Each structure stands twice: as structure tokens, then as C-alpha cells.
Amino acid sequence: MYTAAQPEDRTVSQPELFRRFPSLSIPYRALATIPTPVDHFEALGSRMGIDLWVKRDDQSGALYGGNKLRKLEFLLADALEKGLEHVWTVGAIGSHHALATALWARKLGLEPSVLHFPQPLTPHVQKNIKAIATTRANLTLADHRNDLPAEVFKVKLREWLSSGRDFYYIPGGGSSPLGTVGYVNAALELAAQCEAEAIPIPDVIYVAAGTCGTLVGLTLGLKIAGLATKVIGVRVVDKVICNKPLCAYLGHQVSDLLYEAGMRNVPRLSNKDYHLTGDYFGGAYGVPTAPGEAAIANAKTYGLNLEGTYTGKAFSALEAQASDWQSKTVMYWHTLSGADLTDVLEQFTPEMLPPEYREFLEPV
Numbered sequence: 001m002y003t004a005a006q007p008e009d010r011t012v013s014q015p016e017l018f019r020r021f022p023s024l025s026i027p028y029r030a031l032a033t034i035p036t037p038v039d040h041f042e043a044l045g046s047r048m049g050i051d052l053w054v055k056r057d058d059q060s061g062a063l064y065g066g067n068k069l070r071k072l073e074f075l076l077a078d079a080l081e082k083g084l085e086h087v088w089t090v091g092a093i094g095s096h097h098a099l100a101t102a103l104w105a106r107k108l109g110l111e112p113s114v115l116h117f118p119q120p121l122t123p124h125v126q127k128n129i130k131a132i133a134t135t136r137a138n139l140t141l142a143d144h145r146n147d148l149p150a151e152v153f154k155v156k157l158r159e160w161l162s163s164g165r166d167f168y169y170i171p172g173g174g175s176s177p178l179g180t181v182g183y184v185n186a187a188l189e190l191a192a193q194c195e196a197e198a199i200p201i202p203d204v205i206y207v208a209a210g211t212c213g214t215l216v217g218l219t220l221g222l223k224i225a226g227l228a229t230k231v232i233g234v235r236v237v238d239k240v241i242c243n244k245p246l247c248a249y250l251g252h253q254v255s256d257l258l259y260e261a262g263m264r265n266v267p268r269l270s271n272k273d274y275h276l277t278g279d280y281f282g283g284a285y286g287v288p289t290a291p292g293e294a295a296i297a298n299a300k301t302y303g304l305n306l307e308g309t310y311t312g313k314a315f316s317a318l319e320a321q322a323s324d325w326q327s328k329t330v331m332y333w334h335t336l337s338g339a340d341l342t343d344v345l346e347q348f349t350p351e352m353l354p355p356e357y358r359e360f361l362e363p364v
Contacts, residue, residue, distance in 0.1 A: 013034055013035060015028065015030070015034065015073075015185050015189070016035075016185060016188040016189040016191075016192050017181070017184060017185035017188055019192075020188060021262065021263050023262045024258075024261045024262050024263060025261050025262055026074065026178070026181060026257075026261045027074060027077040027078040027080075027081045027178070028073055028074055028077050029073055029074075029076055029077035029080065029108070030073065031061065031069060031072065031073050031076075031104060032060040032061050032065065032069045032070060032073060033059065033060055033061060033062070033065075034060065034189060035189045035192070035193055036055060036056045036057050036059050036060050036189075037055075037056040037059060038053055038054070038055050038056065038190070038193055038197070038199050038331075039053065039054045039056055040052070040053055041053065041054055041302060041304070043302065044298075044299070044302045044304075045330070048319060048322035049322060049323070049326045049327065050322050050325050050326065050327070050328060050329075050330040051200065051327070051328065051329045051330065052330055052331075052332065053199065053200070053202065053329065053330070053331045053332075054304065054331065054332050054333075054334055055190060055205075055331055055332070055333045055334060056334055056338075057070070057186070057333065057334055057335055058305070058334045058335075058336050058337060058338035059338055060337075061337070061339060062339060063103055063104065063107060063339060064099065064100045064103045064104065064337050064339045064341075065337040065338060065339050066096055066100065066335050066336050066337035066338075067183070067214050067333075067335035068096055068097045068100035068101070068173070068174055068337075069100055069104065069337075070182035070183060070185065070186055071173075071174030071175070071179035071180070071182040071183070071213060072100060072101060072104050072170075072174060072179075072182075073182055074178050074179055074181050074182050075168075075170050075174055075176065075178060075179050076104060076105065076108055076110065078168070078178060079110060079168035080108065080110070082168065084110075084166050084167060084168040085109075085110060085111060085166075086110065086111045086112075086113065086165060086166065086167040086168065087101060087105050087110050087111070087112050087113070087167065087168045087169075087170055088112075088113045088114075088115075088167045088168070088169050088170070089101050089112070089113075089114055089115075089169070089170040089171070089172070089174075090114065090115045090116075090117075090171070090172045091114065091115075091116065091117070091172050091173070092116065092117050092118070092119040092125075092285065092286060093116045093117065093118055093119055093125060093128075093129055093141075093357075093360060094119055094122070094124065094125030094126075094128045094129065094286065094309065095114075095116070095128065095172075096128065096310075096336070096337060097172065097173050097174055098114045098116070098132060098137075099128050099131055099132045100337065101114070101170060101174070102114065102132050102135040102137040103131075103132075103135055103344075105135075105137075106135050106136075106137075110168075111138070112135060112137040112138070113137060113138035113139075113140070113167070114132065114137050114138070114139050114140070115140050115142060116139060116140065116141050116142065116357075117141075117142050118141070118360075119285060119286035119309075120284070120286045120287050120288075121360060121362075121364045122286075122288065122307075122308060122309075122364060123364060124307045124308065124309075125286070125309075125360075126360060126361065126364065127341065127345065129353070129357065129360050129361070130345055130348040130361075131341050131344050131345060131348070133348055133352035133353045133357075134344050134345075134347045134348050134352060136352070139353070139354055139357065140354075141354065141356050141357060171211070172211050173210055173211030173212075173213055174211075174213060175211035175212055175213025175214075175216075175250065176213075177250065177253040177254045177256075177257045178257065179213055180212075180213040180214075180216050180217045180220075180250060180254045181217065181254060181257065181258070182213075182217060183213060183214050183216070183217020183218050183221060184217045184220055184221035184224065184254065184258070185217075185221065186217065186218065186221065187217065187218045187219075187220070187221025187222045187224070187225060188221050188224065188225050190222075190225075191221075191222070191225035191226075191227055194227075200329045201227055201229060201329065202229045202329045202330065202331035203229065203230065203325060203328040203329050203330065204229065204230045204231075204232060204325055204328065204329075204330055204331070205218065205229055205230070205231045205232065205330075205331045205332075205333055206232050206234060206314055206315070206317055206318040206321075206330070206331070206332050206333065207231065207232070207233060207234065207314060207332075207333040207335065208233070208234055208236055208310035208311055208313065208314035208335055209233030209234055209235050209236065209237075209242050209276060210235075210236050210237050210241070210242060210310065211237075211241070211242065212233075212242050212246055212247050212250050213250065214233075214333075214335060215231060215233035215242075215247060215274065215276070216247050216250045216251045216254065216274070217254070218231045218333070219231045219247075219251070219269065219273060219274055220251055220254055220255065220267060220269060223267045223269065223273070224266070224267060229331075230275060231274075231275060232275045232276070232277060232317070232321075233247075233274070233275065233276045233277070234276075234277055234280055234313055234314040234317040235276050235277065235278040235280075235281055236280075236281060236285065236309060236310050236313050236314070237281075237285050238285070239278060242276065243276065244271040244272075244274045244276060245271060247271070247274040247276070248269060248270055248271045248273075248274065251268075251269045251273075251274075252268060252269075255267065255268050255269075277317055277321075279317070279320075280292065280313045280314075280316050280317045280320070281313065282313065285309070286308075286309045288308035288312070289308075289312075289313060289316065291313075291316035291319075291320065292308055292312035292313045292315075292316045293308065293312065294316065295312050295313075295315040295316035295319055296308065296312040296315075298319070299315055304334070305336065305338065306336065307336055310335060310336065311334065311335060311336045314332070314335075315332060318330065318332055
């Protein structure tokens with residue numbers, strides 16, 4: 001259910017999902033600053049022969065934004081509505097999702113716990129480790145060298161279930177059916193902006209794809225909006241984690257959820273409706289690629305900040321495939337939080353981390 005309450009330091013508009021479908025019965029807590037801007041990167045686009053626009057979800061939240069916040073608006077609302085006080089999630093040690101969950105859970109009075117897996121260290125990853133430590137989240141590290149992550153996850157889940165404590169589980173990336181509704185809403189928001197702000201309807205959207213939720217939500221939401229825009233997910237994880245059958249399966253779950261919540265004539269998409277490329281992955285999660293690093297440097301000269309795990313790879317795909325879209329309207333959906341974490345990081349001390357995490361603080 002739509003809840004208009006929001007922190008006092010930001011302006012929040014009614015979500016487009018509820019404006020279009022006011023009778024929907026879905027848990028929702030307004031947290032993000034929406035609609036996020038759509039900026040015209042004319043000079044950068046002209047270098048590639050395209051009309052380039054950027055959807056600025058990096059500006060979705062002052063505390064912490066990016067694409068994860070759109071999902072958390074639904075997920076944390078569900079936890080609160082169910083009267084639960086503890087949220088539990090999973091992600092790599094530099095996970096933006098885990099950090100966003102911990103920060104916003106604390107903001108809403110919920111206690112966060114995170115099961116972490118190692119990933120290649122970069123300064124950006126280290127910044128996220130320090131930031132999540134300041135939330136005093138309960139952190140558990142599963143060591144790839146000794147444990148299979150899936151097995152550790154099962155063990156930890158059993159421990160929680162047998163502990164007698166009630167908790168709300170949020171899957172990696174927030175990509176449950178309910179979390180994915182956040183990007184159905186985002187797609188409808190873009191459609192409304194195209195109509196109201198004279199923004200051209202994109203021929204194609206490029207977006208990073210990890211746990212499928214953002215890609216699935218955008219694809220389904222644009223279909224609901226009646227737009228023919230193609231969404232290309234740039235895979236940044238192993239194919240077993242992100243692929244067309246998984247997208248279709250998640251999409252069916254989201255369609256069912258929306259129907260049960262009161263939406264009628266909900267599209268049901270199949271494998272062929274989802275578009276993925278794995279050509280810019282680089283072989284391992286979190287490992288920087290040369291094209292990705294070049295894309296980061298190029299975008300930075302135009303005021304667009306990217307990183308090496310998700311957004312640099314996604315933008316490198318757009319650059320490499322720009323020749324396929326000459327003179328077309330191309331959109332890059334920016335999913336990295338642009339929130340200033342300076343004040344948060346100033347609070348950090350190594351003692352905030354469990355001992356097994358401190359090796360990740362060594363200079364890289």
C-alpha cells in the first residue's frame with residue numbers, strides 16, 4: 001500500500017505505478033527522490049554518433065541511492081507491514097545492495113544482517129566495506145577458499161530459522177518479485193517523463209544486469225506502458241545467475257504479483273522478450289576489464305561517475321555497440337548511487353568490522 005511518509009530532507013512524488021493503478025494493494029514506503037532526472041549527454045553522444053540520454057538513478061537518494069533503493073521501497077515496506085524488526089540479505093563484500101539495505105534499514109529502525117562473499121578488492125569495494133561497517137550491521141563472511149557460498153547460505157538460513165527470531169529475508173540484489181516491482185514503477189516513471197517533458201522515447205536502453213531484477217522490471221514496465229523500447233542487460237555475473245530463462249521466470253512471478261494486487265491485462269513475457277549480452281563481463285564478477293576502465297575514464301570527463309563491477313562494464317557495452325544505433329535515441333540507465341558518503345566514512349574505525357574482514361583494508 002502506498003505510504004506517503006518520507007524523510008523530511010527530500011521531496012518525494014507519488015510513484016507512477018500508483019498514479020496509473022491507484023487501486024493496487026502492494027506494500028510501499030516512499031524513500032527515493034523521484035522522478036529521477038533524465039539528462040541529455042549531447043556532446044558525449046555525438047562522439048559516438050547517437051542521441052544519448054541518461055536516466056539518473058544515481059540521484060535517487062541522499063542517504064544512498066542507485067537502483068537498489070527503488071527495490072527497497074517495496075521490500076522494507078513489506079517488512080514493516082509484517083511487523084518484523086530484522087532484515088537479512090546476502091551479497092559480495094562490496095555489494096551496493098547490502099550497503100543500501102543496511103543504511104536504509106537502520107534509517108527505518110530495522111536491524112540489518114548481511115552474509116558476505118569475497119570479491120576482487122578495489123578502492124571502491126573497500127569504501128563500501130567501510131561504509132557498511134558504520135551501520136553496525138551483523139556481518140558474516142563466507143570464505144570462497146573454504147566454503148561453497150550456496151552451502152554457507154543454506155547453513156546460515158537454517159541457523160536463523162531455528163533461532164526463534166523473526167526476520168525478513170531479502171535476496172541478493174533485492175531481486176524478488178516484490179523488489180522487481182520497483183523497476184516496473186521506474187519504467188512507468190520514464191514513460192511519463194517522455195510524455196510530459198518532451199524527452200524522446202528511447203530506441204534502446206542499456207543497463208547493468210546482475211540478479212535480473214532491474215532488467216526484468218524495466219522490460220515488463222515498458223511493455224505495460226506501451227513502449228517498444230528495447231532493453232539490453234549487460235551481464236556482469238556468471239551466466240548461471242543471469243540468463244533469459246531466469247528473467248522469464250522472475251517476470252512471470254512479477255506479473256502474477258501485479259495481477260493478484262489488482263492490475264488487469266498484465267503482460268506475460270517469454271525468453272525472447274529479454275535481451276542480454278555477456279560480451280563485456282570479463283570472466284569473473286568484480287574483475288575490472290580494460291574496456292570498462294576506459295569507459296569509466298571517458299564518462300568521468302563528461303561528469304558521469306561509474307565503477308568497475310557494474311556500471312563501467314554496462315557503459316562499455318553501450319560504447320562498443322553504438323555503431324548499431326547510429327542517429328538513434330540511446331539511453332544509459334545509471335544504477336550506481338551518487339550519494340556522498342564522506343560523513344559516513346569519517347565515522348569508520350577498523351574495530352567496527354569483524355576480525356576476518358580486516359584483511360580487506362590492506363592497500364590495493
